[in-house]
Amino acid sequence: MSGEQAPLLLVGPSWVGDMVLAQALLQVLRARQPTRPIDVLAPPWSHPLLARMPEVRRALSLPVGHGVLGLGVRYRLGQALRPEGYGQAILLPNSLKSALVPFWARIPRRTGFLGELRFGLVNDVRPLDRHRLPRTVDRFIALGLEPGEALPASLPFPALRADAESAARCLSSLGIENSPAPLLVLCPGAEYGPAKQWPVEHFAALACHHLDRGWRVWIIGSGKEQPLAAAIVAAAGGRGMVNLAGKTSLAEAVDLLAQARVVVSNDSGLMHVAAALDVPLLALFGSSDPAHTPPLGRRVGVLSLGLACSPCMRRRCPRGHLDCLRRMTPEMVIEALDGVLPEGVIAAAHACGAV
Numbered sequence: 001m002s003g004e005q006a007p008l009l010l011v012g013p014s015w016v017g018d019m020v021l022a023q024a025l026l027q028v029l030r031a032r033q034p035t036r037p038i039d040v041l042a043p044p045w046s047h048p049l050l051a052r053m054p055e056v057r058r059a060l061s062l063p064v065g066h067g068v069l070g071l072g073v074r075y076r077l078g079q080a081l082r083p084e085g086y087g088q089a090i091l092l093p094n095s096l097k098s099a100l101v102p103f104w105a106r107i108p109r110r111t112g113f114l115g116e117l118r119f120g121l122v123n124d125v126r127p128l129d130r131h132r133l134p135r136t137v138d139r140f141i142a143l144g145l146e147p148g149e150a151l152p153a154s155l156p157f158p159a160l161r162a163d164a165e166s167a168a169r170c171l172s173s174l175g176i177e178n179s180p181a182p183l184l185v186l187c188p189g190a191e192y193g194p195a196k197q198w199p200v201e202h203f204a205a206l207a208c209h210h211l212d213r214g215w216r217v218w219i220i221g222s223g224k225e226q227p228l229a230a231a232i233v234a235a236a237g238g239r240g241m242v243n244l245a246g247k248t249s250l251a252e253a254v255d256l257l258a259q260a261r262v263v264v265s266n267d268s269g270l271m272h273v274a275a276a277l278d279v280p281l282l283a284l285f286g287s288s289d290p291a292h293t294p295p296l297g298r299r300v301g302v303l304s305l306g307l308a309c310s311p312c313m314r315r316r317c318p319r320g321h322l323d324c325l326r327r328m329t330p331e332m333v334i335e336a337l338d339g340v341l342p343e344g345v346i347a348a349a350h351a352c353g354a355v
Contacts, residue, residue: 005036006087007057009107011098012042012050014066015191016250016269017293018136019046020276022092023158024296025140026055031156032144039084041101048251049273052160062101069097078104090143091122111143136293157296158276162258163251170252176242178259183216185257187265187274188232189225189245193315195287196267198325200228204235205330206264211239218260220253220270221245262341264333267293275300280340282333286325287312301340303328 008029013019019042029038037057040050043066050059062077064070078101087109089102094115102110103121111124118125126147133139133151141151171178188203190196207217219229223246233243248256254273257263262280265271267288274281275297283295285304289311294302304310310324317324 005033006085007037007039009060009081009084009086009089009102009105010038010040011089011091011093011102012040012046013092014043016046016049017272018092019049020158020160020269020272021137021293021296022140023053023055023160023276024137024156025090025092025144026053027156027159028141028152029144030055039086045250048249048254049160051251052162052254054161064097071100074100075104077101078106081105081107088124092140092143094128096121113139113143134291137296155296157298158272159278160254160273160276162277163255164258166252167255167259170248170256174244174247179216181214181216182261183218183259184210185260185263185274186217186219186232187221187257187263187268187270188219188228189221189270190266190268191222191224192268192288195312195314195317195322195325196285197228198266198284198286198328199322200231201235202325202328202330202333203232203264206333207232207236207241208239209330209334211236211241217241218256219243219245220248220256262337264337271295282337282340284325284328284333286310286322286328287314287317289313299340301336303333303336 012022026038038055039058039060040056041060041062044061047059050056064073082105086107089107089110091098091112094113096117099118099121109124110122112122113128114125126143133142138151141155186203210217219232219241221229226246229243229245233241257274257279258277260279263274264282265274267283267285271283272295275295278297280299281295282301282303285302287310290302290304305324305328307324309319312318
């Protein structure tokens, strides 16, 4: 089999948002070589996302914790992959660790940016021009092109498939009625750190505003975000929102987000998931840079105050005030939602006697 038709191995990133953005690269690769099989080597947690990407033939598990070298595990995996006959590996992470399995799998072309101590491990080395490639998605797609080739004029948006039947089963198992009232989903977590999290009291005020107008409100997040979600419910006086934080798998979270009429999210993995589901989304940016990792979709809005001290890219506010998010009031968010809400949501709210 020729190198261009031999299967391709993509070494995926370790963050939810980056894995979603990687689908844009997968779409570019599929458009160029429609019949070429693409496998993705990634942490097991990410496989539910990969299962919703039609470009992926197979998700391969990398059974090593984030940040763990695991030389023996990586060597044995590389050996096991040799018979697959991969013609190329594309390495999205810039780490030494990410280059080991393709090298030990004897994949002839190993494409990646010049990273830490990867000389020889990566033999199709690309210099990273941060000015020419300012966004994460630009950098991912550039690795799928030939050296020196310009980015396509129009980049595809990630497009995850949702399973409505799975969502219905999840709601039934949790005893939640799926009523026709418009649904606001809040994603208040941010794995990177609290400097990316809109304040609890602001989320609570936004939830109360919509509950007063006949909307349903769900909170979706990981198990780590259960205390945060509980604090939002408490700040709202225990009103009738549904707290799903920690109660769903990642696959179920994807399917439930697809049910929303609108999502309000911090800069997080679920923000990128919502955008990739083509759900109306308002993304709130504080310490991070919306020019670097914006949500990609047809119906997304971004709110950032652009203060002199932001984006600082820090996990915690170095000045201790978190003004970039505290000064982003619920009223600002409510006004910004007018720019992303489809007409059908407004009509549904009127039909429910909500406005």
